[in-house]
Amino acid sequence: MNVEKIYQGTADKVLRGIPASSGIVLGRAVVLRNEIFVDTHKTIQNEEIESEIKRFDIAKKNLVAEFEESISHIPPNAKDLKAILQADLMMVEDKFMYDSIIKFIKELHTAEAALVIVFDQSKQLLKHSTDELFRERVTELDNILKRFIIHLSKGEKLSEISENTIIIAQSLTPSELLKLIEKKVTAIVTEVGGITSHLAILTRSYSIPAIISLKNATHEISANDEIILDGYTGHLFINPDLTLYKFYREKQKRIAEHIKELGELIGLPCKTKDEKPIQLWCNANNIDDVKNAKIVSSPGLGLVRTESLILSLNRIPTEKEQYDYYKTIADTAYPMTVTLRAFDIGSDKYADNLLIHEDNPALGLRGIRYLLAKKDEFKIQLRAILKASKHKNIRLMLPMITSLEEVIQTKKLLEECKLELLNEDETFDHDMLVGIMIETPAAALIADDLSKICDFFSLGTNDLTQYCLAADRTNESLSEFFNSFHPGVLRLMEFTVNAAHKNNIPVAVCGEMASHPLATSFLIGMGVDELSVAPSLFLEVKEKILDSSFKQCQKNVSKILKTAMLKDIYQSMDV
Template identity: 30%
Template sequence: MGLHMRESKDIPPSTAVMLMRGKGVARGFAIGRAIIMGAATLEVAHYRIATEDIPQECARLDAALETVYNDLQHIIKNLPADAPKELTPLLNVHSLLVSDPMLSEQTREIIASRQYNAEWALSTQGQLLADQFSLMEDEYIRERAADVNQVIERVLRVLSGMGSSLLPDMSPDLDINSSIVVAHDISPADMIKLRGARFAAFVTDLGGATSHTAIVARSMNVPAVVGMGNIRSLVRDKDMLIVDGEAGLVIVNPSPLILSEYQQKQDAYIRERAELIIHKDEPAITLDGKKIKLEANIELPHEADEVMHLGADGIGLFRSEFLFMGRETLPDEEEQYEAYSYVLKTMQGKPVTIRTLDIGSDKTLDGEATVAANPALGLRAIRYCLSRPEMFQTQLRALLRASVHGKLRILIPMLSHMHELHSVKQAIEFAKNQLAEEGHAYADNIELGAMVEIPAIAIAIEPFLKHLDFVSIGTNDLIQYTLAIDRVDNEVSDLYDPMHPAVLRLISQTIQAGERAGKEVAVCGEMAGESRYTRLLLGLGLTEFSMHPQQLLDVKKIVRTSHTNALRSKIATALNHAEYIDLGILEV
């Protein structure tokens, strides 16, 4: 993925109007001229070397790996104060990959056994690693195949004498209103090179919801559409583009009528955002006086700062696995304690729900990659934690110690059996006893909850509620398991349907069971943050939503203009008739 700017003087702008679809990962509208970042893959020399040249070729590989590692460390140490905070962990992932023995030692083995030159051996091993990541079930882990490709590309450039920098120096005076980056992919280090200029939007061939472009674009509040396929090869410099970050649309060389329409949409969106931020501290209360909790999902501790700024009622989901990923060693108790404590202190007494490690059997935490026969149904989440009691105890001890700094709630992922719940409770008691003996304090009011993401627990929720303080519905997996649809498999992803009557019935009966038991029920999956589903969920009786921080204000606006009793009546009628619900009937 070598990136370069294509010169507009060599290739004139095209005039054909095109409409292309991808995945909208950061909301908003952008209208501007395309800046094309080249994405042609480097031509790798393939030749065999003599036996006596093997040590020299291995040394050449080691030197290139060291150069790239040092370059990445330099970038990390010299990050500007205004750089998106998400860039540091992403750059650390690249540093770990370039120093990973799976890359260096296996490549040297290929050089020695097959007598390939360093470039050929590295690209061979890189492809093997990327293929392994691509097979994994977890979306975040699967998209790390892009990290492997980007690291390999950087090392190949050094081996070829081109240097590790993938981008030329960018002009810092590019206008945010007229420059849209179009690229095959954008690595974290490339983002640093781009920071000097301001851009209206990012559009890439590759990527998904957890790709680097998506993460950084959201942190910068810049519209982005990824996974476009081949837009990089179809768009030319200076083409006029419209980017719709919500619908996942890119319109190339729009007609004056379409351009005028989107200019109005863009102006309206800017006014809407300005108005929403004014009301960020107002309570989320429906027209009939129902108080709704709006909380945020976070992945890294510093994101709690944004959550407080946007006036959220708390953190409904802290995905603790992001503290464990992309590193050579597990975080110890002290590191975890500091991370959890930071979030609890930042939230100033507001509830913080921290999910215990949720990782699948498709990748262990010590870097030994394995592929299960069916990772989605394998040793993952709480099953994985209970199989690694020492690791689980370390996390529980850190959580308990941090609990003195705020209102902690512990969330169990992928619970399906009562014996799992009892085992978790026993593990927590064991950790408490250990800490007490050692003189460590912990809060005595820590609530314990579970994710409802397997149909079995949704169907038989009542006995679980007797032993839990709250539950949180993970709609992403619940829909996937209910409909037997892999939501990231392009062959069947169109069948992934949050509106399926079976899905809505499971959500409804979980909420109703919670009401009868006097236990809180939240939704922390993607449905909670998609404002088109807000009235639907209110009509199902939901009173606690948790979502990406940038979605909070949009959902709050819908809540404040909704009448829950009227919505519940409409939803109940539709569900009783097993109908697909038309969201249009729920509009005010």
């Protein structure tokens, strides 16, 4: 379905980005053009050094106050947002960065130039991180730099924004987003950002419709343009005609009625119209997610990212800290099954744990490779997970597997931990299930062998896509190449599912594709046993499953997997 063609002539322009947070908004555009132009070659005189440092210190003090004020206004149920802003504040107050900036000022650079130089150096380090969350900190650094420059120029671009407007921006920091929420803006559009970016996560948390990665939005859209924003498809209509306006008004009403009806699905069995049962689970990053999963009656948690504990502490946690964290999640979730993914981290993240320097760590010592290279740390995590498993509702999942040897070595370590805990009279689940993430082409291609020594598979479609297509999903310039519907990715997924079922183990999908409304039918038809999505999307995906025919989905998958062109795949999926 080509929406651009269908609505041709009904608006001045029809643009399309990535739908980050669902919803439909009709309103007026406010365009924030806040590009930073800093001449890094501009210098000051010796006698100006003291005043320039003072100017920087004042800007820093004001920025710290801004972050502290934003943090103080965060509601108790928005712990993720609080953690993000606290991490940003730590960057602002980082002594090493401060000393580096002062050093460049003393070398006769302006405060602005010193900031740009130091922040660029930090960005280069983060760009080579193995973890997507850390690579996305590059955008956070850009946003913090922007806020610094604004305070240095004593400007504030958000103060004049009125209620019920649609914000069009190049990018936004979490603190800026909070200010906009206070202003009661109705929707957000940015030129950058990925579906897993902080902005996408936060707009979903606050139920603010958003479109991200809409190229040149701040130049294509003018201030006071009338806008229709479709957060379901990613379409943006500029100055629509009356017919289109009425159509979306009616659509808004239908969606509002539909949301009320979704609550009725909670108690229904999750199966297709022709009685094919489908396991629909939730992903969780914190206790609030676990509680929300229980509210919608999810039977399990398909992915708990344990490295979120590292991000909150900014170090490797102790065994007790890990045990307390895992136990709290398992106890809160009980009797739901909880899938704890082992730390998906790399060697470049912690200075005290640095093993080697890597020019490209995303293809280096990441995930299970890192864990097996740091066996003492890995055993601490395995012990903590085992100790938390006493209610027998925890299963372990291993990240970034590429070989059988990695699984075998991990199982050997696990047995060592079990013996240690037995000797310490600890209670744990002796038969805890161990599964793996299939997120590398290597793992997919040896899935038949891996399925003989694993209890379950989980397809990580985000990483599988970027490794299959050699396209970094955090690189905005490669966004057109990153596509989980690429025939190569789909065929690797099918190969994995077939291998797993041949050896009688279940297959889950826990990546962004699991919650993509256009992918649900395909995943069902391909034979995926379990979909794991954010709690906020659980009922929408469940409704899609209840409305699907397993046999018809199978027929569509057979057709799609024989298709080599993306545009034909889109047509078959009704994209």
